[in-house]
Amino acid sequence: MFGIFSYDIASPRVGVKHHDHILDLEIVGLLGYFNELDVDPAVFAKPVLNDFIELGKPVWQAVGRRVKELLSNEQTAFEGVHDQVLIHESRATMHLPVRIGDYTDFYAGIHHAENVGRMFRPDGDPLLPNYRHMPVAYHGRSSSIVVSGTPIRWPKGQFLQQGTPEFGSSQALDFELELGLVIGRNSRLGESVTVEEAEDYIFGVTLFNDWSARDIQRWEYQPLGPFLGKNFGSSMSAWVVPFDDLEPFRVGGPVQEPTPLPYLQASSPGHFDLTLEVMLNDVVISRTNAQYLYWSFAQMVAHHTVNGCNLNVGDVLATGTISGTEPGSYGSLLELSWNGERPLVLPGLDESADSKRTFLQDGDTVVIRGISTKHGHTVELGEVKGTIFS
Amino acid sequence: MFGIFSYDIASPRVGVKHHDHILDLEIVGLLGYFNELDVDPAVFAKPVLNDFIELGKPVWQAVGRRVKELLSNEQTAFEGVHDQVLIHESRATMHLPVRIGDYTDFYAGIHHAENVGRMFRPDGDPLLPNYRHMPVAYHGRSSSIVVSGTPIRWPKGQFLQQGTPEFGSSQALDFELELGLVIGRNSRLGESVTVEEAEDYIFGVTLFNDWSARDIQRWEYQPLGPFLGKNFGSSMSAWVVPFDDLEPFRVGGPVQEPTPLPYLQASSPGHFDLTLEVMLNDVVISRTNAQYLYWSFAQMVAHHTVNGCNLNVGDVLATGTISGTEPGSYGSLLELSWNGERPLVLPGLDESADSKRTFLQDGDTVVIRGISTKHGHTVELGEVKGTIFS
Numbered sequence: 001m002f003g004i005f006s007y008d009i010a011s012p013r014v015g016v017k018h019h020d021h022i023l024d025l026e027i028v029g030l031l032g033y034f035n036e037l038d039v040d041p042a043v044f045a046k047p048v049l050n051d052f053i054e055l056g057k058p059v060w061q062a063v064g065r066r067v068k069e070l071l072s073n074e075q076t077a078f079e080g081v082h083d084q085v086l087i088h089e090s091r092a093t094m095h096l097p098v099r100i101g102d103y104t105d106f107y108a109g110i111h112h113a114e115n116v117g118r119m120f121r122p123d124g125d126p127l128l129p130n131y132r133h134m135p136v137a138y139h140g141r142s143s144s145i146v147v148s149g150t151p152i153r154w155p156k157g158q159f160l161q162q163g164t165p166e167f168g169s170s171q172a173l174d175f176e177l178e179l180g181l182v183i184g185r186n187s188r189l190g191e192s193v194t195v196e197e198a199e200d201y202i203f204g205v206t207l208f209n210d211w212s213a214r215d216i217q218r219w220e221y222q223p224l225g226p227f228l229g230k231n232f233g234s235s236m237s238a239w240v241v242p243f244d245d246l247e248p249f250r251v252g253g254p255v256q257e258p259t260p261l262p263y264l265q266a267s268s269p270g271h272f273d274l275t276l277e278v279m280l281n282d283v284v285i286s287r288t289n290a291q292y293l294y295w296s297f298a299q300m301v302a303h304h305t306v307n308g309c310n311l312n313v314g315d316v317l318a319t320g321t322i323s324g325t326e327p328g329s330y331g332s333l334l335e336l337s338w339n340g341e342r343p344l345v346l347p348g349l350d351e352s353a354d355s356k357r358t359f360l361q362d363g364d365t366v367v368i369r370g371i372s373t374k375h376g377h378t379v380e381l382g383e384v385k386g387t388i389f390s
Numbered sequence: 391m392f393g394i395f396s397y398d399i400a401s402p403r404v405g406v407k408h409h410d411h412i413l414d415l416e417i418v419g420l421l422g423y424f425n426e427l428d429v430d431p432a433v434f435a436k437p438v439l440n441d442f443i444e445l446g447k448p449v450w451q452a453v454g455r456r457v458k459e460l461l462s463n464e465q466t467a468f469e470g471v472h473d474q475v476l477i478h479e480s481r482a483t484m485h486l487p488v489r490i491g492d493y494t495d496f497y498a499g500i501h502h503a504e505n506v507g508r509m510f511r512p513d514g515d516p517l518l519p520n521y522r523h524m525p526v527a528y529h530g531r532s533s534s535i536v537v538s539g540t541p542i543r544w545p546k547g548q549f550l551q552q553g554t555p556e557f558g559s560s561q562a563l564d565f566e567l568e569l570g571l572v573i574g575r576n577s578r579l580g581e582s583v584t585v586e587e588a589e590d591y592i593f594g595v596t597l598f599n600d601w602s603a604r605d606i607q608r609w610e611y612q613p614l615g616p617f618l619g620k621n622f623g624s625s626m627s628a629w630v631v632p633f634d635d636l637e638p639f640r641v642g643g644p645v646q647e648p649t650p651l652p653y654l655q656a657s658s659p660g661h662f663d664l665t666l667e668v669m670l671n672d673v674v675i676s677r678t679n680a681q682y683l684y685w686s687f688a689q690m691v692a693h694h695t696v697n698g699c700n701l702n703v704g705d706v707l708a709t710g711t712i713s714g715t716e717p718g719s720y721g722s723l724l725e726l727s728w729n730g731e732r733p734l735v736l737p738g739l740d741e742s743a744d745s746k747r748t749f750l751q752d753g754d755t756v757v758i759r760g761i762s763t764k765h766g767h768t769v770e771l772g773e774v775k776g777t778i779f780s
Contacts, residue, residue, distance in 0.1 A: 101491075102533050107614060128612050133555045134548055138614035139529040139621070143492050143700050144579055153580035155697040158524055158651060165523045167651045167696075189534055189623065190543035216697065222518050224497060224528035225615020231529070232697040233579065261548060261557045307545040307606065307622040310533050 001239035001382060002049055002204070005092040012047035012095050016067050017239055017382070018074075021086040023067065028085050033070060033077075037062045048099040049240065050314045053184050053203050060184070060203065064242055094238035096147040097206070098182055098314040103145060103234070104304060105178075105210060105318045106137040110254070110294035112321040115335045120218075132258060135295035135303045137320075140210070141231035145316070148237045148383060152211055154362065154390035155232035159215035169390060170213035172340070173360040176321040177278050177331035177368050179290060179381075180208035181297055182240050182314065189310040195266045198301035201311060204240040207276075207368050207384040208318045211235065214334055214359070236316070237384040248377035249273045253296055260299070263306055270296030273374060274381065276322060278331070279367040280357065283346045285336060288322050288329040333359050362390045391629035391772060392439055392594070395482040402437040402485050406457050407629055407772070408464075411476040413457065418475050423460060423467075427452045438489040439630065440704045443574050443593050450574070450593065454632055484539065484628035487596070488572055488704040490532040493624070494694060495568075495600060495708045497526040500644070500684035502711040505725045510608075522648060525685035525693045527710075530600070531621035535706070538627045538773060542601055544752065544780035545622035549605035559780060560603035562730070563750040566711040567668050567721035567758050569680060569771075570598035571687055572630050572704065579700040585656045588691035591701060594630040597666075597758050597774040598708045601625065604724055604749070626706070627774040638767035639663045643686055650689070653696055660686030663764060664771065666712060668721070669757040670747065673736045675726060678712050678719040723749050752780045 001017045015022040028034065029041025039059055043051050053060070070077040078085050107113055110131070117126030130136060146152075154173065158165050184203030187193050193201055210230060217229025253271035274290040295303075300317055321331040330336045336344045340358035360366070366388075370381030391407045405412040418424065419431025429449055433442050443450070460467040468475050497503055500521070507516030520526060536542075544563065548555050574593030577583050583591055600620060607619025643661035664680040685693075690707055711721040720726045726734045730748035750756070755778075760771030 102531055105614075130555070130609055130612065134610060136610065136614055137617050139531055139617065141492055141529055141699060143702050143705070144698075146579070153698050156582070157697045165520070165651065167653060189536070192546070213697070219520055220524060220526065221613070221615075222520065223611070223615070224495075224526055225611075225613070227527050227529065228693070228697040228699065231699040261555065263557060303618070307547045307603070307618040308534075308543050309531060309618065309621040312533050315533070 001241050001380070003097050003239040004047060004049060004095040006095065007087050007091045007093065014044040014046065014049060014052055018071050018086065020089050022089055022092055023071065024085050024087055028070070031081060031085070034063065034066060037066060039063060047095060048314070049097050050099050053313045057184065057200060060242060061244065064244070094147055094149065096145065096236065097238060097240050100142040100145055100314055100316050101312045103140045103142040103316045103318070104137050105140045105320060106135050106295065106300050107320040108135050108293045108295040108300065109320050109322045109331065111292055111325055112323040112331060112335065115323060115330065119339045132256065133260065134264070135300050137300070137304070138225045140234065144231055145234045145236055148235055148385050150235065150386065151389050152233045152235065152386045154388055155213050155216065155228070157213060157216040157228050159219045165219065170216055171359070172214035173388060174212045174214055174333045175278070175360070175366045176210040176212055177276060177286065177288065178208040178210055178318045178321060180206040180236055181300070181317040182206060183311045183317065184313060186313055187305055187311045190308040191305070192308065193301055193305040193311070195264060195298050195302035198298035199243065199270070201301050202243045202297060204242045205246065205381065206240050207237040207370060207381050209235040209366060209368055209384050209386060210318060210321070211386070212332070235384050235386040237382045239382040241379060241381055245379050246272050246274070248374055249372055249379060251291060253291070254294055256294070263302055264299050266296065266298055270298045273372065274370055274379070275372045276368065276370045279369070280346060281365055285344060285346065286328060286330055288324045288331055290322060292322055292324050293319055333357060360388050362388060364388050391631050391770070393487050393629040394437060394439060394485040396485065397477050397481045397483065404434040404436065404439060404442055408461050408476065410479050412479055412482055413461065414475050414477055418460070421471060421475070424453065424456060427456060429453060437485060438704070439487050440489050443703045447574065447590060450632060451634065454634070484537055486535065486537040486626065487628060487630050490535055490704055490706050491702045493530045493532040493535060493706045493708070494527050495530045495710060496685065496690050497710040498683045498685040498690065499710050499712045499721065501682055501715055502713040502721060502725065505713060505720065509729045522646070523650065524654070525690050527690070527694065528615045530624065534621055535624045535626055538625055538775050540625065540776065541779050542623045542625065542776045544778055545603050545606065545618070547603060547606040547618050549609045555609065560606055561749070562604035563778060564602045564604055564723045565668070565750070565756045566600040566602055567666060567676065567678065568598040568600055568708045568711060570596040570626055571690070571707040572596060573701045573707065574703060576703055577695050577701045580698040581695070582698065583691055583695040583701070585654060585688050585692035588688035589633065589660070591691050592633045592687060594632045595636065595771065596630050597627040597760060597771050599625040599756060599758055599774050599776060600708060600711070601776070602722070625774050625776040627772045629772040631769060631771055635769050636662050636664070638764055639762055639769060641681060643681070644684055646684070653692055654689050656686065656688055660688045663762065664760055664769070665762045666758065666760045669759070670736065671755055675734060675736065676718060676720055678714045678721055680712060682712055682714050683709055723747060750778055752778060754778050
């Protein structure tokens with residue numbers, strides 16, 4: 001996992017997480033460990049990963065391989081310089097890993113979309129007619145994306161109270177469990193990325209919490225979509241998992257019926273069996289899996305660019321809320337409490353007011369984390385954490 | 391008007407438009423003309439205006455005053471260096487004037503919103519219930535904003551054909567006449583900008599064309615708003631007009647009824663009497679005015695930040711399509727041709743197929759321009775131009 005960290009007097013730089021330590025790639029580079037690779041250590045002395053990512057996939061892969069080789073044998077490889085190159089994470093401050101040009105949020109979690117449809121359009125088909133034809137998405141706000149651990153200020157805004165618009169603090173604050181893709185390669189304005197080449201445009205994956213004020217969102221979102229109900233803050237994990245590390249977890253996705261248009265048809269599986277969970281104040285309230293996404297990452301990239309829209313290194317494409325089929329696998333409080341109708345009793349606690357939740361309360365901490373093991377391979381996605389304060 | 395230009399071997403730099411010449415602020419600074427101001431000429435040797443804007447309003451104002459003073463007396467002021475500091479625009483290449491972090495598009499043109507409502511929801515109130523309570527907006531794509539003159543590639547995508555989604559070139563390509571505000575000051579995440587202080591966050595104004603593929607937009611936009619119907623390209627004028635230059639054109643806006651919530655109530659007029667027009671292939675097809683906007687610029691800024699969303703220098707807030715009350719003052723072909731029902735015959739031409747338009751045709755050139763005169767003051771907004779090619 002690549003991230004940006006600073007420590008003591010050392011300014012932000014690129015690091016790789018290794019258990020409870022962080023490998024300082026700038027120092028590793030200056031000590032000559034990357035001499036056989038075509039990479040200038042200066043690219044690691046940057047406050048964002050963008051410059052490193054721009055070197056291209058062969059370089060990320062070569063650096064990744066070299067780092068794994070060194071860390072598999074760290075005592076010998078770093079003899080005499082161990083304390084210089086491996087920094088205990090308690091000394092480190094983490095930073096937002098990329099400079100994000102544009103942030104797009106998809107709606108690819110089909111069970112989430114169905115649940116929202118059932119709640120808000122009880123008499124119609126839970127899915128809108130376009131849902132199974134395209135990965136529906138909207139543009140979000142990049143300026144308010146913060147790194148895991150950054151407190152999130154309780155948003156104020158307009159919402160309906162007994163049919164009248166009022167101004168105040170949101171009364172329906174929620175999280176959304178998502179994955180975020182970090183774009184690894186620029187595409188050209190006016191040109192499309194095909195679904196077959198789409199994965200080459202992904203540098204890696206992060207955990208993403210798209211905080212949502214449901215009451216603000218509900219009042220504002222017609223006809224142009226979510227705006228202030230979302231853009232007060234989104235949280236992203238500090239570590240970006242290289243896309244290649246997901247390979248052992250590749251699986252086929254759900255049957256897509258009707259068959260998508262040709263530009264969305266891929267010849268190989270594009271989904272990933274990744275276990276994800278949400279903790280509210282240290283209690284696990286949901287366990288789900290990235291397999292529940294209807295649309296694959298490759299389909300998201302292909303759809304996003306089919307009209308010629310250009311992607312840039314560092315852009316983030318989030319998946320939308322990932323919910324499973326059962327209540328214990330829903331990725332938002334909106335669904336877990338069924339729009340407040342069925343307060344969630346935090347497991348392991350009694351039924352006092354404090355242990356019940358419809359939406360978030362002041363001081364609540366939400367952690368989304370992911371670790372998956374399959375056929376002897378383990379991938380850690382780390383965590384994204386945020387505490388709400390007013 | 392400030393912009394970014396390059397010429398001959400000179401790399402992109404800040405310029406001020408002066409008739410058909412451009413004043414090179416880097417050279418002017420290096421020659422000592424700004425010595426009495428607290429400004430390093432290096433800030434003008436940049437490929438975007440952001441660094442200059444970040445110096446703050448007192449600096450923009452001081453530089454603006456000094457430049458006006460010099461240009462009012464150019465022969466004397468620049469004696470001996472005239473050809474060095476004033477470059478004929480035919481030698482210049484213009485660049486996108488700012489590095490845009492986030493781009494937001496409002497929907498503040500009430501007559502446009504009403505026309506769209508009448509066309510697509512003929513049986514209901516043309517305005518949705520939230521319209522008169524808040525400046526409705528959505529986030530757009532910043533990566534695909536291009537400077538005036540850049541050709542726009544005809545977008546492909548999904549749209550309904552006799553009820554079935556098909557893939558192909560858009561058959562309903564449109565322009566949208568808008569103004570764009572360039573943000574001049576960072577606000578802090580978690581804090582709101584009040585409506586009274588909002589104008590201090592605006593550096594200047596540009597002309598903006600939010601190209602739209604109506605068929606793609608119509609099929610994709612529920613429930614999360616416009617995406618591929620818009621993000622294939624937006625055009626912005628090369629010149630940013632300092633906000634102060636609009637002062638002589640300040641007017642009261644429309645009566646806002648019902649009275650907006652207090653955070654949207656301003657004590658002074660916040661609208662501007664600016665004449666705008668659209669030319670299609672050199673024929674004027676619409677004349678309108680920025681006064682037709684329902685919400686003021688200050689209200690847009692206050693609403694955008696009321697939930698704590700942060701603005702950054704260089705962000706663009708566009709107004710949404712500005713239409714007047716009469717057909718000849720509509721700001722999009724969607725309205726001018728009433729969704730294709732009443733083909734527009736280009737004035738001055740015969741009624742042959744080529745002179746009729748429902749939506750745009752391959753090779754069409756759209757120019758939006760603005761020049762206003764009032765009480766002896768003139769403000770030129772320049773133009774934004776784009777040609778569609780497939």
